[in-house]
Amino acid sequence: MKLGIVSKVILLVVATVLFSVVSLVAIGYHVNYKQIDEAAGEELIGCANITSGLLSVNDIEGLAAGKVTADMQMKLDWIVDHKPIFKNASIMTLDGKLLAVDKRLQQQGFKAGDDFYIDSKDAEMLKQMKHPVASTIYTYGGAERKTGYAPIYKNHDAGQEIVALMAIDFDAKIISERTWSMLTFTLQAGGIFPIVCALLAFWIIHRMMKPIGPIGARVQSIASGDLTGADIHVRSNDELGRLARSVNAMTHSLREMIDTINYTTNEVNGNSVQLADESQQGTVSIHRMTEAFQQIAEGAKLQEQNAVETAASTEQMAIGVTQIAERTQVMSELMQDTVANAETGSAEMERVVRQMQRIHESVGRTGTVVADLEKDSSEIGSIMEVMNEIASQTNLLALNASIEASRAGDQGRGFAVVASEVRKLAEQSKVSAERISELIGHIQENISQMTHVMKQEEDEVRAGEDVLVRLERSFRLIYEKAQSVNDQVISVSAISEQISAGTEQVASSVSEVAGIARKFAANSEQIASGAETQLLSMERIAESSRGIKHLSEELESKVRKFRVS
CATH class of the missing domain: 3.30.450.20 (PAS domain)
Structure with a gap:
């Protein structure tokens, strides 16, 4: 007992x-x-x-x-x-x-x-x-x-x-x-005396210790997790009275703490679940983004190689066009002596003017959709076709000039020699233009493969718009030069010089495109590397959210044994 x-x-x-x-x-x-x-x-x-x-x-x-x-x-x-x-x-x-x-x-x-x-x-x-x-x-x-x-x-x-x-x-x-x-x-x-003292002590101590019973019952209830009882009512201001009031205050504090913990654990559980779901979605998105950037980087590398080859071919064509300009300058001086043949040359120049107008329209379309690199490459191909026709027309003019020189006899012999040289240069230009067309075809195929990826990464491609604008300006300048050739068809030398200037600008633009492709490839690789790092971070966040959810559930199970209402 x-x-x-x-x-x-x-x-x-x-x-x-x-x-x-x-x-x-x-x-x-x-x-x-x-x-x-x-x-x-x-x-x-x-x-x-x-x-x-x-x-x-x-x-x-x-x-x-x-x-x-x-x-x-x-x-x-x-x-x-x-x-x-x-x-x-x-x-x-x-x-x-x-x-x-x-x-x-x-x-x-x-x-x-x-x-x-x-x-x-x-x-x-x-x-x-x-x-x-x-x-x-x-x-x-x-x-x-x-x-x-x-x-x-x-x-x-x-x-x-x-x-x-x-x-x-x-x-x-x-x-x-x-x-x-x-x-x-x-x-x-x-x-x-001990009996009297025992009875008196029992009465006094029992009266003094009477609050201990409710206090002990309340503390035992708190230990078992029951915080729903009413406050302990005491009138004394001694140690037991202060103890009872302290137990009441402790009960209120525990109720508030348990309510706060319950609310916090519920919020943490909800947020951890939401964080885990969002982390999972972010991980999937970053996986896809990483794959897309890797494809972009591979396409950019391939585009860079094709652009380098195109730039080399364009430089060779520019050299040939410069030589054509030099020869056409001589031919222009000779054509001043053959006014009688100007009507035939004018008809041919009108065809050149119409061709330049088509170039102007192509360049205009390039300016409106400058962000679409595939269309720009198509316009470049169209320009190469125009240059090829120009070379054909130049060859035809040289042929006509040879015919007129043969008709002129000895007086046209020198003009025939010049026409022959012009025809050779025109044939070389045609060969270079065809090579450029083939390279541009390869570029167009690569660009077609990259189009659906480039659309998703419009913000990254937008950095190349300025370069495409400059390229459009360069083609517009070619168009203006071609228009000038149409307006001044009687001056074959001016046409040749404008074509030469346009060709040089094309070469410069292609070089810029190659540089942009190189930078774009490097940036794509960096972005892909950053995406992989972000993927690891998202996985760690997901793991942390799962750990937080586990701790929150464990805390909730511990707090669940307390009853506050």
């Missing part, structure tokens, strides 16, 4: 009171016993001293001779009969030899001539001080005794020697009995 705190406190109070009573009784017994012992010793000394005066000088001399008279025996018996509290009376020497004994001592088996106990310290004190002495309690002859000794002097003269001792014994049990009789009231009060 387990004791409550009230029972423990009451037992402690009762034990303390009992210990105090027992201590007081023990101290009282010791003090009273000592006082009674001293009083008994004084009484023994007084009686022994008085009774020693009952002996006459003859009695003393008879004792010295070993004679005990009937009168002396009667006097010894009278001592114990007169005071029943005295156990024995005897006369002995300083060394403990009995000279005369009373009837009670005889009944105990002692007689004159026997040795009896005397403390050597008491005997020595009697010799030196020559005054009565009381012994301490001792056991002899099967009984506890206290003896008072009174010296008997020779001739009753204190100045003479001690010839015997008057010894009166006191039963030591009487001292204990008197001591206990004096402590009877103390023992009775000591028995009642």
Whole structure:
């Protein structure tokens, strides 16, 4: 059986009171016993001293001779009969030899001539001080005794020697009995007082400890997770009252904390699930983006290679066109001398003008859809076809010039030589233009493969718009030059120079396209690398969100055992 705190406190109070009573009784017994012992010793000394005066000088001399008279025996018996509290009376020497004994001592088996106990310290004190002495309690002859000794002097003269001792014994049990009789009231009060104290302590402590029950029940409910109970009502302002109010405040704080934790865990669970879903979607998107950028990078590398080849071919064509311009300058000077043939040349130039107009329209369309690299490449192909026709027309003009020179006879022989050279250069230009057309065809095929990817990455391709604008301007300049050729068809030299300038600009634009493709490929690789890094980050975020969700669920399971409403 387990004791409550009230029972423990009451037992402690009762034990303390009992210990105090027992201590007081023990101290009282010791003090009273000592006082009674001293009083008994004084009484023994007084009686022994008085009774020693009952002996006459003859009695003393008879004792010295070993004679005990009937009168002396009667006097010894009278001592114990007169005071029943005295156990024995005897006369002995300083060394403990009995000279005369009373009837009670005889009944105990002692007689004159026997040795009896005397403390050597008491005997020595009697010799030196020559005054009565009381012994301490001792056991002899099967009984506890206290003896008072009174010296008997020779001739009753204190100045003479001690010839015997008057010894009166006191039963030591009487001292204990008197001591206990004096402590009877103390023992009775000591028995009642703990009971009264226990009852009073029970009433007071029970009243003081009454709030502990509700406090303990509330704390046990809190420990089991129940926070729904009402507040503990106390009126006292002592430690228990403050404890009860503290428990009430703790309950309110725990309710608020549990509500906050529940709300927080619900929010964390929802956010972690949403974060995990978004991380998963982001991971899938980044996977797709990474694959797209890798395709773009591969296409950009291939475009760069084709652009480099196109630039090389364009440079060769520019050289040829420059040579054509030089030759057509000579041809223009010769054509001034052949005005008669201008009408035929004008008709041919009108065809060139119409061709330049088509170039102008193509360049215009290129300007409106400059962001579409596929159409730009198509326009470049159209321009190459126009250049091819220009070379054909130039070849035709050279042929016509040869015909006119043959008609002119010797006067047109020099013009025929020039026309022949122009035809050769035109054929070379045609071959270069066809090569460029083939390369552009390859570029168009590559661009067609990249079109659907480039549309998704419009922001990245937009960086090339400025370059395409400059390319459109270059083609527009070619168109203007071609228009100028149409307006000034009579000047084949001007047409050739404009074509040469346009060809150089095309070569420069193609080189720029190659540089842009190179940068675009490098940027695509960097973006792909960044996308892979972002993918790893998203995977770590997803893993962290799963860990947060697990911790939140674990916290929610811990908090779920608390009831707040």
